[in-house]
Amino acid sequence: MNRISDRFLQLGVLAALTGMSLGVYMGATQNFTLSPVHAHINLLGWVSMLLYGLFYRAFPQAGQTKLAVVHFWVAVLGFLIMVPSLAAEMLGHKEIAPVLGAASVVVLLSMLLFVVIVFKATSAKPATA
Template sequence: MKGIAFLFFLTAVLCVSIGMGWGIQMSASQDHSLYGAHAHLNLVGWATMGLFGLYYAVTPQAAQGVLPKIHYALALSGVVLMVIGIVMVLTERSEMPVVIGSFLTIGSMLVFLYTVFRHGIGRAA
């Protein structure tokens, strides 16, 4: 069965694929004005989501229950709103999506902090 670790990894790979394509587009057009959004898509979307997935794969007891699903929902909505929000800020539109996305992202990290504290890392002894 494909569980929460798979969802985090799949999301991470989708984010980095989009991020790489975006980076190529920026390079080809020589327009790097949205580099901040591109960087956050790669860092939060690829690196952070991938690490969350790795953790849940290595620590399967932490992947059980509703909390990992809440964690995924917070992380996914956070990265999407953060990246869209950074684009909006850089193009001089609303700041609200990046603010909401940032709070969702830190909420996701606090859920992860609790999860790591509660379950440690690795399989239960």
């Protein structure tokens, strides 16, 4: 059972569908105002979440820890706050800047947690017989 991996993979493909749909919409309307939003849905959602999911598949024990659960929720929270606040800012709502700034820090924190998780998983000593 690897629920963290499953959830990250599911969110990754949903983000791909959303980001690509926005890309098609931008192309069809020739309105590229939301290009940075499209890029962040694809890169923070599709690419990063898919990589997180694949990592937890490759290192299943890392996915069984409380730290992995914290990492999941921090990554999802950061993504879900950052994308709409970035969209609002691109649409001219400059007053959203503090929320966008806070969301960016949450996203950065999720990567810091992932750094710790990756280092722990890849520094584990092999069990001796």
